[in-house]
Amino acid sequence: MSIKDKESEIVEExxxxxxxxxxxxxxxxxxxxxxxxxxxxxxxxxxIKGCQSQxxxxxxxxxxxxxFTADSDAIITKGIIALLVRVFDDxxxxxxxxxxxxxxxxxxLAQHLSPTRSNGLLSMIKQMKxxxxxxxxxxx
Amino acid sequence: xxxxxxLANTVLSSAEIREQFPVLGISVNGRPLxxxxxxxxxxxxKCVIDSLAKYYNEQxxxxxxxxxxxxxxxxxxxxxxxxxxxxxxxxEHEHEIIFTSGTTQGxxxxxxxxxxxFINKGxxxxxxALEHHSNIVPWQMMCEDKGAVLRVIPMNxxxxxxxxxxxxxxxNKTKIIAITHVSNALGTINPVEEIIALAKQYKIPVxxxxxxxxQHQQVDVRKLDCDFYVFSAHKMFxxxxxxxxxxxxxxxxxxxxxxxxxxxxxxxxxEKTEYNELPHKFEAGTPNIADxxxxxxxxxxxxxxxxxxxxxxxEELLQYAxxxxxxxxxxxxxxxxxxxxxxxxxxxxxxxxYDVGTILDQLGIAxxxxxxxxxxxxxxxxxxxxxxxxxxxxxxxEEVDVLSAGIKKAIKMLKR
Ligand SMILES: Cc1ncc(COP(=O)(O)O)c(C=O)c1O
Numbered sequence: 279m280s281i282k283d284k285e286s287e288i289v290e291e292x293x294x295x296x297x298x299x300x301x302x303x304x305x306x307x308x309x310x311x312x313x314x315x316x317x318x319x320x321x322x323x324x325x326i327k328g329c330q331s332q333x334x335x336x337x338x339x340x341x342x343x344x345x346f347t348a349d350s351d352a353i354i355t356k357g358i359i360a361l362l363v364r365v366f367d368d369x370x371x372x373x374x375x376x377x378x379x380x381x382x383x384x385x386x387l388a389q390h391l392s393p394t395r396s397n398g399l400l401s402m403i404k405q406m407k408x409x410x411x412x413x414x415x416x417x418x
Numbered sequence: 419x420x421x422x423x424x425l426a427n428t429v430l431s432s433a434e435i436r437e438q439f440p441v442l443g444i445s446v447n448g449r450p451l452x453x454x455x456x457x458x459x460x461x462x463x464k465c466v467i468d469s470l471a472k473y474y475n476e477q478x479x480x481x482x483x484x485x486x487x488x489x490x491x492x493x494x495x496x497x498x499x500x501x502x503x504x505x506x507x508x509x510e511h512e513h514e515i516i517f518t519s520g521t522t523q524g525x526x527x528x529x530x531x532x533x534x535x536f537i538n539k540g541x542x543x544x545x546x547a548l549e550h551h552s553n554i555v556p557w558q559m560m561c562e563d564k565g566a567v568l569r570v571i572p573m574n575x576x577x578x579x580x581x582x583x584x585x586x587x588x589x590n591k592t593k594i595i596a597i598t599h600v601s602n603a604l605g606t607i608n609p610v611e612e613i614i615a616l617a618k619q620y621k622i623p624v625x626x627x628x629x630x631x632x633q634h635q636q637v638d639v640r641k642l643d644c645d646f647y648v649f650s651a652h653k654m655f656x657x658x659x660x661x662x663x664x665x666x667x668x669x670x671x672x673x674x675x676x677x678x679x680x681x682x683x684x685x686x687x688x689e690k691t692e693y694n695e696l697p698h699k700f701e702a703g704t705p706n707i708a709d710x711x712x713x714x715x716x717x718x719x720x721x722x723x724x725x726x727x728x729x730x731x732x733e734e735l736l737q738y739a740x741x742x743x744x745x746x747x748x749x750x751x752x753x754x755x756x757x758x759x760x761x762x763x764x765x766x767x768x769x770x771x772y773d774v775g776t777i778l779d780q781l782g783i784a785x786x787x788x789x790x791x792x793x794x795x796x797x798x799x800x801x802x803x804x805x806x807x808x809x810x811x812x813x814x815x816e817e818v819d820v821l822s823a824g825i826k827k828a829i830k831m832l833k834r
Contacts, residue, residue, distance in 0.1 A: 298447075298780050303831055330788050331772045331802070351802065352770035353832055 281373055284365045285381035292385035301387055302354070309356030312363065315347040326405050329398025331355045337409035339417075343368050344410055359402055366406050371417070374410035379403065432731075435723070435812050438463040442812060449782025452817045452824075457602050457630060457761060457808030458786055459652045463719050466656060469712040481707055482681060482698070496707055499714035500697070506717050507647065507664055508638040513696035514670065517705055520661035521629040522552045524648030525596070527663060527700065528625055529556035531673040532594060539565035541593045544584070547573040547798065548601040548608065551791040553627045557596060566593070573798065577604040577753040581612060588620050595624045599631035603792040603806065604753025605736075605761030607631070614644055623669065629653055633810070634732060634759045636725045639664050655810075656716035657709040663700070670696050677702040723811065731811040732760040738815055739807065742822040749825070752804050760809035763790075766825070769832050771805045777828035778805070783821055 279287075295301045315324075319336035326333040331352030337344050346363045350356040365381070366374050382399070436442050439461045444451050453461060473495075479488035481496050503515045518524045537543070543557050547570055561568045571584045595617050600607050610626055617624045623645035628637060633654040639647050646669070651660040665673075675682055675693055679702035684692040693699045720728070739762055743749055748767035765771055775787030788803040789796045796803055807821060 299831060302777070302780070303834065306832065306834065331770050352772045354773045354776050355770075 281365055281369055281377045281379075285379065288361060288364070288381050289384045292387070295386075298387075301385070305357035305361075305387070306353050307357075308360040308364075309350070309353050309358075312349070312356060312360040313347060315349040319347065320349060326398060326401050329355060329401060331398075333359055333398060333402060335359070335402070335405055335409075337406070337413075339371070339413045342370060342417075344371055344374060344413060346406065346409075355398065358399060362402055362406060366410075371410040371413040375407055375414060377407075432812070432814055436814075438465070438719075439812055440464060440467070446782045446784070447780050452781075452783040452820050454807040454809065454813065454817070454821060455784045455786050456633075456810040456813075457653070457790075457806060459658070460633060460655050460810050461812070462657065463655055463716070465715045465719055466712045469715040470657065470708055473708040473711055477711075478708070480704055492707060492711075495711045495714070496705070499710050499717070502714050502717045503662055503664075506721070507662075508640050509664055510640060511667055511696075514664055514667055516663040516665065516670070516697045516700045517710055518648070518661040518663050519659055519706065520650040520652070521550075521627060521648050522556075522650075522661075524646075524661055524663035525553055525625070525627065526556045527676040528596075528646050528648070528665070528673075529560040531676050531700075532623075532669065533560035533564060533566075535673050537561075537564050537566050537593050540591065541566045542569055542587075542589070542591045543567070544569045544571060544587060544592055544595045544597075546571040546579050546597050546608070547794055548577065548579065548604065548606060549596075549598055549792070549794075550602055550627065550629070551793070552629075553596055553598060554794070567591075570794075571597075573795075576755050577601060577606045577795075578755045579606075579608055581609065581616070584613065585616060588616065588622065590620065592620060592622050595622055596627065597624065598627040598629075599637075600628075600634065600759050601753065601792070601795075602630045602761070602808075603790040603795050603804070604755065604763055605630075605758040605808075606753055606755040607757040607759060609757075610642065610644070614642060618643070630759065630761075633720070634728065645669055651709065651713040651716065654716060655719060656713040659706050660709040660713050667696065670700065675699050675702065679703045681705075728811045731813075732809055735809045735813055735815070735818060736760040736762070739809070739818045739821070742818055743825070746822065746825055746829070748829070752799055752801070760813075761806065762808075763804040763806045765801060765804050766829055766832075769829070771803045773832050774805050774825065774828045777831055778821075778824045781820070781824045781827065783824050785821075 292301055315334055320334050324334045324336050326335055331350050333350045335348045337346050346367045348359045348363050441461050477492055479492040481493040500512050500515045504512045557568055569587055571579050573579055599610050614624050625646035626644045628647050628649040632649045645666050647664040649662055652658040682694050682699050682702040684694050749764055752763045771787040775785055778785055786806045
């Protein structure tokens with residue numbers, strides 16, 4: 279499934295909830311369902327700077343595709359990173375590096391997930407793209 | 419004998435007070451705003467906002483320089499705030515009131531200029547475990563520069579300082595003590611009178627960071643006998659970008675200027691500059707004229723409300739909120755000092771403060787989450803941060819109820 283398709287799927291899922299509480303609860307559930315990051319990556323080396331809560335992110339290239347795992351000590355932040363992992367995981371470095379994410383504006387949490395908030399959303403996206411670019415360079 | 423509580427209620431009703439603050443009537447995320455982030459900055463009454471508009475509409479001119487009428491009028495308005503502050507703090511002289519851009523600049527000024535004149539290699543500067551980063555970093559920078567040593571008065575689990583340790587720290591190496599009057603993260607009111615008395619035994623000057631005190635209680639710098647007292651207008655219902663450094667004349671005269679420029683000079687040649695007198699020596703360049711004038715309005719406003727009313731209302735809010743929040747399962751309050759201002763810092767067991775703050779925001783409740791620029795306090799408790807509700811006299815019991823219900827809703831959503 280392409281990044282665009284995954285984005286549409288997420289937008290559709292969030293459209294099922296009319297109220298902010300429903301949307302948030304769904305985000306929290308996504309966070310809870312995020313597969314655990316291996317303990318060896320839950321260290322300062324893998325921490326993303328710029329978030330009020332702690333976020334750990336790891337990536338590796340397997341068969342030409344980037345595989346992400348992540349975690350956070352705040353459950354809403356974990357929901358946000360879970361959404362990003364879902365969109366970017368198992369995609370090629372090129373696709374990730376070039377992606378222009380739209381779903382954040384469309385799931386109805388845009389006002390909360392705006393980049394100026396201290397949620398670290400921008401830092402997370404930047405870090406994921408950095409991994410993709412690094413893998414790209416490695417491969418050429 | 420009158421009953422203070424009745425007196426407070428008859429002076430101005432809660433609704434009358436709230437009407438003075440336009441922003442308290444707005445909605446956030448579709449809910450009426452419940453503003454409980456007064457520790458970060460307070461809201462502004464109409465008289466302050468009107469004063470800003472009036473200044474730019476009718477009074478704008480540069481000060482201390484013009485022969486023309488407008489300049490002289492602006493100068494006299496600007497200087498009248500200085501004289502209000504002299505009265506407000508009971509300072510001995512008007513020229514002991516230095517306008518700054520805020521608490522942070524005031525502390526940096528003293529760390530720099532006092533440090534330059536009086537601190538040498540091996541000397542010691544004492545701060546406390548309760549300081550805001552603004553009262554840590556400038557001293558660290560100065561100490562690094564001078565080869566001096568920064569020492570810290572420890573705190574206990576309630577968030578109170580241990581003065582017996584302070585007594586053992588003092589020596590003739592100690593050159594200054596810089597301490598917060600009230601902790602922004604925990605609300606602890608420090609026994610600054612005792613600290614100053616101890617320091618006097620060694621003739622050590624004391625700087626008090628009053629950023630979280632002046633909006634809650636009458637401060638009398640002469641009675642305190644502190645050497646420096648700093649604070650920000652924006653936390654006391656005034657505009658942003660203005661603050662005060664009160665300093666005893668003898669120190670301010672003995673300290674070199676902080677910044678060079680216009681207004682702070684007497685004569686300038688390329689060889690040498692003769693500095694101007696106090697307070698101008700420390701007020702280089704065109705100051706924040708409009709905001710200083712509006713600050714005068716916020717002082718007048720606070721004096722009109724009166725510290726009796728302010729104290730009674732805030733104590734009631736603190737008591738009620740402490741009781742209501744303590745009833746919530748898994749809620750732990752950080753900072754349980756015997757003497758506190760209206761600040762409740764808390765966490766919910768198993769929940770991150772950021773998550774709780776996010777849900778409260780959706781409910782229109784403005785609280786602060788994070789380390790509150792006091793990372794050493796968070797390290798002491800081994801927590802990433804807290805949720806902090808900080809009250810002003812315009813907050814209401816109903817708002818405490820909304821907060822308490824909001825926390826319960828956040829717990830329900832986050833702990834599903
Ligand atoms: C105790 C204390 N000191 C210093 C400051 C810094 O004040 P300002 O940012 O207005 O310079 C604050 C503000 O949060 C404070 O609470």
